[in-house]
Structures are given as structure tokens and as C-alpha cells.
Amino acid sequence: xxxxxDRLIHMxxxxxxxxxxxKLRFPVRxxxxxxxxxNAAGAVxxxxxxxKIKEExxxxxxxxxxxxxxxRCDKEPIVQVMMDNRIPTKYxxxxxxxxxxxxxxxxxxxxxITEWAL
Amino acid sequence: MKKDYKYAISVCAGSKCVHLNNExxxxxxxxxxxxxxxxxxxxxKSACLGYCEEGPLLVIHPDNITxxxxxxxxxxxxxxxxxxxxxxxxxxxxxxxxxANSFFPQFGDVDFFGKQYRITLRNCGVIDxxxxxxxxxxxxxxxxxxxxTVFSPQQVIDEIKRSGLRGRGGGGFxxxxxxxxGHDAVGDVKYMICNADEGDPGAFMxxxxxxxxxxxxxxxxxxxxxxxxxxxxxxxxRAEYPLAIKRLQIAIAQARERNLLGNNILGSEFSFDIDLxxxxxxxxxxxxxxxxxxxxxxxxxxxxxxxxxxxKGLFDKPTVINNVETWANIPVIILDGAEHFxxxxxxxxxxxxxxxxxxxxRNTGLxxxxxxxxxxEIIFDIGGGIRDDKAFKAVQxxxxxxxxxxxxxxxxxxxxxxxxxxxxxxxxxxxxxxxETTCMVDIAKFFLDFTQNESCGKCTPCREGTxxxxxxxxxxxxxxxxxxxxxxxxRLGTMIQKSSLCGLGxxxxxxxxxxxxxxxxEYEAHIFDKKCPTKTCKSLLTYTILEDKCIGCGxxxxxxxxxxxxxxxxxxxxxxxxxxxxxxxxxxxxxxEAIIRE
Numbered sequence: 040x041x042x043x044x045d046r047l048i049h050m051x052x053x054x055x056x057x058x059x060x061x062k063l064r065f066p067v068r069x070x071x072x073x074x075x076x077x078n079a080a081g082a083v084x085x086x087x088x089x090x091k092i093k094e095e096x097x098x099x100x101x102x103x104x105x106x107x108x109x110x111r112c113d114k115e116p117i118v119q120v121m122m123d124n125r126i127p128t129k130y131x132x133x134x135x136x137x138x139x140x141x142x143x144x145x146x147x148x149x150x151x152i153t154e155w156a157l
Numbered sequence: 158m159k160k161d162y163k164y165a166i167s168v169c170a171g172s173k174c175v176h177l178n179n180e181x182x183x184x185x186x187x188x189x190x191x192x193x194x195x196x197x198x199x200x201x202k203s204a205c206l207g208y209c210e211e212g213p214l215l216v217i218h219p220d221n222i223t224x225x226x227x228x229x230x231x232x233x234x235x236x237x238x239x240x241x242x243x244x245x246x247x248x249x250x251x252x253x254x255x256x257a258n259s260f261f262p263q264f265g266d267v268d269f270f271g272k273q274y275r276i277t278l279r280n281c282g283v284i285d286x287x288x289x290x291x292x293x294x295x296x297x298x299x300x301x302x303x304x305x306t307v308f309s310p311q312q313v314i315d316e317i318k319r320s321g322l323r324g325r326g327g328g329g330f331x332x333x334x335x336x337x338x339g340h341d342a343v344g345d346v347k348y349m350i351c352n353a354d355e356g357d358p359g360a361f362m363x364x365x366x367x368x369x370x371x372x373x374x375x376x377x378x379x380x381x382x383x384x385x386x387x388x389x390x391x392x393x394x395r396a397e398y399p400l401a402i403k404r405l406q407i408a409i410a411q412a413r414e415r416n417l418l419g420n421n422i423l424g425s426e427f428s429f430d431i432d433l434x435x436x437x438x439x440x441x442x443x444x445x446x447x448x449x450x451x452x453x454x455x456x457x458x459x460x461x462x463x464x465x466x467x468x469k470g471l472f473d474k475p476t477v478i479n480n481v482e483t484w485a486n487i488p489v490i491i492l493d494g495a496e497h498f499x500x501x502x503x504x505x506x507x508x509x510x511x512x513x514x515x516x517x518x519r520n521t522g523l524x525x526x527x528x529x530x531x532x533x534e535i536i537f538d539i540g541g542g543i544r545d546d547k548a549f550k551a552v553q554x555x556x557x558x559x560x561x562x563x564x565x566x567x568x569x570x571x572x573x574x575x576x577x578x579x580x581x582x583x584x585x586x587x588x589x590x591x592x593e594t595t596c597m598v599d600i601a602k603f604f605l606d607f608t609q610n611e612s613c614g615k616c617t618p619c620r621e622g623t624x625x626x627x628x629x630x631x632x633x634x635x636x637x638x639x640x641x642x643x644x645x646x647x648r649l650g651t652m653i654q655k656s657s658l659c660g661l662g663x664x665x666x667x668x669x670x671x672x673x674x675x676x677x678x679e680y681e682a683h684i685f686d687k688k689c690p691t692k693t694c695k696s697l698l699t700y701t702i703l704e705d706k707c708i709g710c711g712x713x714x715x716x717x718x719x720x721x722x723x724x725x726x727x728x729x730x731x732x733x734x735x736x737x738x739x740x741x742x743x744x745x746x747x748x749x750e751a752i753i754r755e
Contacts, residue, residue: 042305043424055220057290075364108369110523111520112521112522127203
């Protein structure tokens with residue numbers, strides 16, 4: 040009989056593999072805040088727009104995820120862009136129009152839009 | 158070409174270290190090639206982690222292990238040991254692999270997060286709250302498994318006692334002591350309850366914590382159940398938090414699927430399950446005996462204690478109730494050890510506390526700081542100071558039951574005792590900052606109006622006393638204050654504090670008493686001079702038109718709802734003070750600043 044700890048460590052390593060497969064292999068990962076406060080600030084529209092952009096532009100290397108609220112209430116919606124070999128950037132007060140620009144400038148042209156970044 | 162990388166090494170590349178670390182990155186890339194790990198490892202840069210003195214820092218994902226003071230010669234060892242052999246290079250480990258604050262590197266934004274230390278909120282804003290895999294990948298449920306494998310229930314309780322954790326819902330009762338009496342109580346069935354009935358105006362700690370990381374609350378409850386010997390847990394959460402409820406339901410269902418809830422958890426002898434009960438949103442139901450009554454299907458009203466819920470609680474069975482934040486601390490205490498938790502904070506208050514920073518600060522938001530941090534650090538460093546460069550006036554801690562503290566308390570290190578001594582309370586963590594334009598009488602009226610509305614009506618001091626106090630406050634703000642009103646408020650307030658049945662009543666006069674203590678002159682200005690110093694209380698304001706500035710455009714006259722302004726077009730107008738209702742419409746419509754308000 041394996042102990043609870045053995046069972047859990049097995050469960051954890053499976054979960055880690057899953058996380059690696061589903062997220063880490065993507066070179067570009069964008070996380071949109073998703074809590075009551077974020078949604079009230081319009082995070083859902085930003086998320087939907089991202090999904091649309093991904094489809095339109097066939098950005099297969101892009102992973103879109105959600106997270107809870109990190110605590111920057113006055114600057115929501117917050118979007119975090121993580122790219123290989125680049126500093127992760129948090130963009131604040133995002134809108135569907137702004138996120139389009141972020142994908143174009145940051146993800147495609149590798150240029151951080153500093154005035155929108157935290 | 159897309160590769161299935163297994164690991165990512167993230168190198169701190171803040172502006173201070175970027176040159177130094179670019180060199181390091183080159184070395185890492187070469188070493189990766191030399192060891193033939195190109196297909197497994199990729200290198201990324203991270204923003205400044207704020208620990209420059211510990212740099213250069215490397216973070217390895219998905220293990221989330223941070224190495225500090227990494228030198229060029231260490232790279233080969235880190236790659237071969239950590240990546241190939243899956244052994245951490247312990248001599249370089251930063252914070253010795255703690256779970257607390259482990260995501261610090263990812264938060265970025267050093268101004269806001271730099272002074273924070275995240276235990277309960279460690280995963281918020283980082284992991285996907287709807288995926289138990291995400292939680293598991295970052296050492297989720299490891300504390301539970303550890304407890305089930307190597308701890309006896311009494312050892313768990315001892316560990317919590319040693320950590321010095323106190324109830325985060327506001328009361329500050331030592332959690333370990335509460336668990337001990339639940340453990341010692343005799344009963345065939347015992348209950349664990351999570352109090353997620355967060356009702357303070359301007360507070361959102363529990364909602365955010367659950368929405369960001371529901372699993373940690375569940376894990377804490379299971380550990381508590383094991384320690385106390387309970388088989389049933391209930392989360393009492395208000396129905397107006399639909400997203401938090403949904404995420405809890407998802408987390409509970411996923412935990413059941415993996416045998417983390419239910420019978421024989423992880424193959425052990427221990428069984429435990431959790432249900433949700435939705436509250437209708439009564440403030441008094443945050444009080445534990447009222448909460449129990451509400452779960453039982455009765456009207457939510459408090460009962461005198463003793464008997465305490467740990468002896469005779471839900472359905473007369475031994476019951477342990479803790480707040481969301483308290484539960485979320487438990488897994489971290491178990492994994493990082495009681496000593497680590499107790500090393501933070503002040504003598505009598507250990508660990509961290511989450512505050513919902515709101516009001517007139519630049520950065521409103523959810524902050525988690527070590528106990529003993531000063532109000533100044535929270536408001537001016539993390540909060541970024543007062544909005545619009547106004548002057549700080551007061552800070553209200555502890556929600557409607559707390560007191561307002563003026564600037565001389567800014568350097569008080571925050572803990573349960575220091576706030577109590579200053580005439581306020583820790584409460585569940587609301588923190589409302591007020592600038593110079595806030596009228597303290599008006600704010601006291603606002604909070605008392607809230608508690609008065611929420612009084613359940615069971616005991617007379619709270620039901621009648623708060624009502625009378627509110628009437629006095631209303632008449633003061635309307636210019637009908639009487640000379641002995643301040644004394645009456647003080648007498649009523651202390652009487653209510655001493656004789657109310659539950660915490661709601663006992664704490665309800667705090668906003669009034671603390672504002673009288675620190676801002677008595679404002680009350681006196683309202684009562685004796687019939688003036689509101691901050692020009693907030695409308696009834697006390699008079700509006701006058703300046704003859705030399707008025708050009709006679711007629712805009713104020715047109716907009717006045719009671720038609721008390723007279724004057725010919727292109728000639729100076731005037732206000733008939735007897736008919737004026739002090740609405741202020743003329744003041745805000747005038748385009749020539751010809752109307753003054755005093």
C-alpha cells in the first residue's frame with residue numbers, strides 16, 4: 040500500500056506534465072484576469088477578443104489562459120503576456136481595441152508598449 | 158518550429174542586472190547545448206524580482222524553484238542536477254523552497270508587490286482557479302498528504318498552535334486553541350465551517366481569495382477536519398458571490414474525482430466531505446452563532462456564549478468555524494513549518510494579513526503584508542499615497558465596526574493589539590483611506606447607518622441604542638445638533654459596547670467613538686458653528702452669488718429646482734436664502750465661478 044504522500048506526489052507529477060503540455064510548450068502565453076472585479080471591468084470582452092484574434096490570425100503558438108485577481112483593482116482588466124526569452128509584461132486597463140494592438144506590437148513585432156504596461 | 162519543452166529557466170533581467178545577466182544567459186544557453194538539453198529547456202527573462210541584493214536570480218518552471226546569487230560556475234551544476242537528476246541544488250536555493258510567497262517573481266510591478274508577502278494569496282493571479290491540476294502542480298494538497306502520512310491529529314494542532322495563527326475573520330482568537338477544544342469535545346459528529354460571509358462595505362478579501370485559489374481553502378478545511386476529527390465541512394458563502402460559488406463547486410467536484418474529498422482520502426482511514434450553504438447576505442450572519450443558526454434554517458440571530466460552538470455548535474454538535482483567510486493559511490503552515498510562519502509578524506500576531514485597500518489611495522487593491530507593517534507603508538508605499546495629491550486625513554480599518562485613525566497612528570505597526578489600543582480593530586481586513594475632503598461626522602453616520610440597518614434586533618442596546626445614535630448624528634449633520642449631543646453619543650456608545658450580545662453590536666459604536674476621540678473639533682463645528690469644515694454636509698452649506706463675477710447668464714436660475722434665484726438677464730443674480738434647499742445645483746452649473754459655498 041502506498042502512503043497518501045506517495046499517491047499525491049504521483050498526482051502532482053501528472054499535473055505538472057499536464058501543465059507543461061498544455062501551457063509551457065507554447066512560446067507565447069497570455070493570461071487574462073478573471074474574477075468578479077476583472078469581469079466587471081471588462082475582462083471577458085478582452086478574453087473573447089483574444090480568442091477571436093488567435094483564430095483570425097492563426098496564431099498557433101499562442102496560449103490563452105485565465106487567472107484569478109492579482110490585486111491591482113484600480114488597473115483592471117490586467118493581461119499578462121509571457122514570451123520565451125523575454126521579460127513577462129503586465130498590461131493594465133485593457134480593452135478589446137488595446138489587446139489587438141498588444142498582440143500586433145508585443146507578440147508579433149516584439150515591441151513592448153510601455154505606456155500601457157505596469 | 159515548436160518544441161515540447163519541459164522546463165523554462167527564467168532569468169531576472171531588471172534594468173539593474175540586465176547587463177550582468179545577459180552574460181549569464183549566454184552561458185546558460187551554451188551549457189544547455191553542451192549537456193544536450195535543447196529540446197527540454199528554454200530560457201526566458203523575467204522582470205525585476207525586487208531582490209536585487211540576492212541576484213542574480215534564476216527561477217525554474219514548472220517546479221517554481223528559485224536559485225539566488227548564481228555565479229557562472231554554478232550553471233553546469235544547476236542544469237545537470239536540477240534538470241537531469243531532478244535534485245535541487247540546495248546550497249543555492251532561495252528561501253529554501255518555500256511555498257509562501259513563491260510566486261513573487263511572477264507578480265512583477267515591484268512598487269506594488271515589493272513590500273507584500275503572499276501566503277493566502279500566493280496563487281492568486283497566477284494559477285488557473287478552475288483547474289485542480291494547476292493547483293497540484295504548485296505543491297497543492299501536499300500539506301494534506303503530509304499530514305495524513307506523518308502527523309497525528311494532535312501533532313497538527315500543536316503545529317498550528319506553535320505557528321501563532323490567530324483567527325483572520327476579525328476576532329483574533331488563537332486557531333490552535335480553538336481546534337484543541339474542538340478536538341477535545343465529545344461528539345459522534347463534528348463539523349468544520351468556513352465563514353465566507355463577507356459583508357463589510359468595501360471589503361473583498363475572501364471573494365478574491367476564493368475566486369483566485371479555491372483549492373487552498375478546501376485543503377485547509379480537510380486538514381482541520383483531520384485534526385479535530387470531523388467528517389463534514391460546510392462553506393457558508395453569500396449568494397451574491399456567484400463566481401466564487403461556481404469556482405468552489407468546480408474545485409470540490411475535482412477534488413472528489415481525485416479522492417482528495419470523500420471516503421478514505423488518498424487511501425487513508427480519514428473521510429471528509431464539503432458542502433456549500435448560501436447565505437442571503439445578512440451582515441450579522443458573519444457572527445459565528447448567527448451563522449450556525451442560519452445554516453440550521455433558522456433566522457440568523459446570535460446566541461449568548463458559552464456554550465461555544467466548539468462544544469455545542471451546528472445541530473448542537475462540536476463545530477469549528479474559521480474564516481476563509483485562516484483556512485488558506487493552513488497548508489502553508491504545514492509545508493513551510495510553524496517556525497517560518499511564526500518568524501513573521503509581531504510578538505502577539507504572527508504571519509501575514511490580507512487587506513482590501515480602498516478609498517482615496519492611488520493604487521487600490523488587495524494587499525497581503527506581514528503583521529507589523531506600518532499603516533504608512535501600506536498606504537504610501539504600496540498604495541502609492543493619496544489620490545490627486547491631497548492630504549491624508551484618516552484610515553478606517555476593520556470595516557463598519559472599526560475606528561478611524563488619524564495621521565499620528567500612521568507609524569503604528571499593525572497587529573491585533575496595536576489596532577485595538579488605538580481604538581480600532583483588525584476586523585476582517587477592510588482598509589478605507591480618507592483624504593482631507595472627507596467629513597468625519599458624515600463618515601461615522603454612513604457606517605452607523607450600515608450597522609443599524611444590519612442589526613438583527615435581538616438585544617436592546619444594539620437595536621435601540623444604534624438607532625438613537627444615528628438620529629443624533631443625522632441631526633448634527635443637518636444643523637440641528639444640540640450642545641450635549643457629543644456627551645450623549647459617548648454615553649450611548651460606551652453603553653452599547655458593554656452590553657450588546659454579539660460582536661456586531663459591541664463594535665458598532667467604534668466609528669463614532671473613534672471620530673469623536675480624534676476629530677472632536679469637527680463635531681463641534683457642526684454643532685456650535687453650524688458649519689461642515691469639509692463642505693460635505695449639504696444642509697450646513699450656504700451658497701452666495703458674487704456680484705462682481707456674475708454676468709447674469711441665468712443658468713443657475715434656470716436650473717434651480719425650487720426657483721429661489723432671482724435676477725434680470727445680464728445683471729447680477731441673488732439667492733433667496735430662506736427658500737434655498739442647499740442642493741448645490743447652482744454651484745455646479747455656474748461656469749464663471751461666481752457662486753461660493755461655505
